[in-house]
Amino acid sequence: MAGTHKAPTGEQRGEGIGAQLKAIRLSRRKTLAELAERSGLTKGYLSKVERDQVNPSVASLMRLCEALEVSVSTFFAAAAGEVVRHDAYPSIRFGGEGMREYLLTPEGERRVQAILSVIGPGGGSGDEPYVLPTGVEFVFVLEGRLRVALAGEEITLETGDALTFAGDTAHTFTSVTDDGSPTRVLWVLAPALTTPKTG
Structure with a gap:
């Protein structure tokens, strides 16, 4: 069921979106082959994404989030609070x-x-x-x-x-x-x- 797993924090994930996706995949105990099958993307492509060699399209990211049962907002690292200053957009x-x-x-x-x-x-x-x-x-x-x-x-x-x-x-x-x-x-x-x- 979606939302039953806790995704790694930003500090645990690292900088690139690929590193974040890999950390989440590993936390779900899924292999690249399993993620490829669930997302409809190739294993080779996923390997490149996880190594930050390519950026996933928005559609591909949607597929990956669905397959990993995480929200897109997992990748949003804004600090809590009502004011977001113009010189510090997350x-x-x-x-x-x-x-x-x-x-x-x-x-x-x-x-x-x-x-x-x-x-x-x-x-x-x-x-x-x-x-x-x-x-x-x-x-x-x-x-x-x-x-x-x-x-x-x-x-x-x-x-x-x-x-x-x-x-x-x-x-x-x-x-x-x-x-x-x-x-x-x-x-x-x-x-x-x-x-x-x-x-």
């Missing part, structure tokens, strides 16, 4: 490539979750569509251009554009800036992420 790892992400809401907040993504040109969630276990997603482009593939349609969002959609809608996103600058995006999820699922 960095989170949420899969994808060419981007950095920061948690703007306190870790224990479950009603809503705000995430800031700084996405380099061509970076994003990866090619495989994914869904999140949340009711609604709100996307606001602070700077740059973001292409969102949503339910078979491609939407390009410019600076100042916003998009709202159901969390169970399969989607991907990519930064498509022309001048080489990063795209900065605010994501708001309601309710906050709990147990992930694949899409």
Whole structure:
């Protein structure tokens, strides 16, 4: 049953998302072969992820979290408290490539979750569509251009554009800036992420 195991703490997991996933897998007493079978990902790919040689796509991370029975929020290392200072946003790892992400809401907040993504040109969630276990997603482009593939349609969002959609809608996103600058995006999820699922 999901949630019956306690995941290792941030200190126990190490820095990279691969090291964190490996520590969780070992705490579950699962082999790479077992995790590969449960997640639908190859053993070779998982080995590279665990050694931080490749970053998993968001969809792959969803599959791994589901197979390991952990919440995506396991990878969010925000300190408890209501204020998150602008010069101390907690960095989170949420899969994808060419981007950095920061948690703007306190870790224990479950009603809503705000995430800031700084996405380099061509970076994003990866090619495989994914869904999140949340009711609604709100996307606001602070700077740059973001292409969102949503339910078979491609939407390009410019600076100042916003998009709202159901969390169970399969989607991907990519930064498509022309001048080489990063795209900065605010994501708001309601309710906050709990147990992930694949899409």
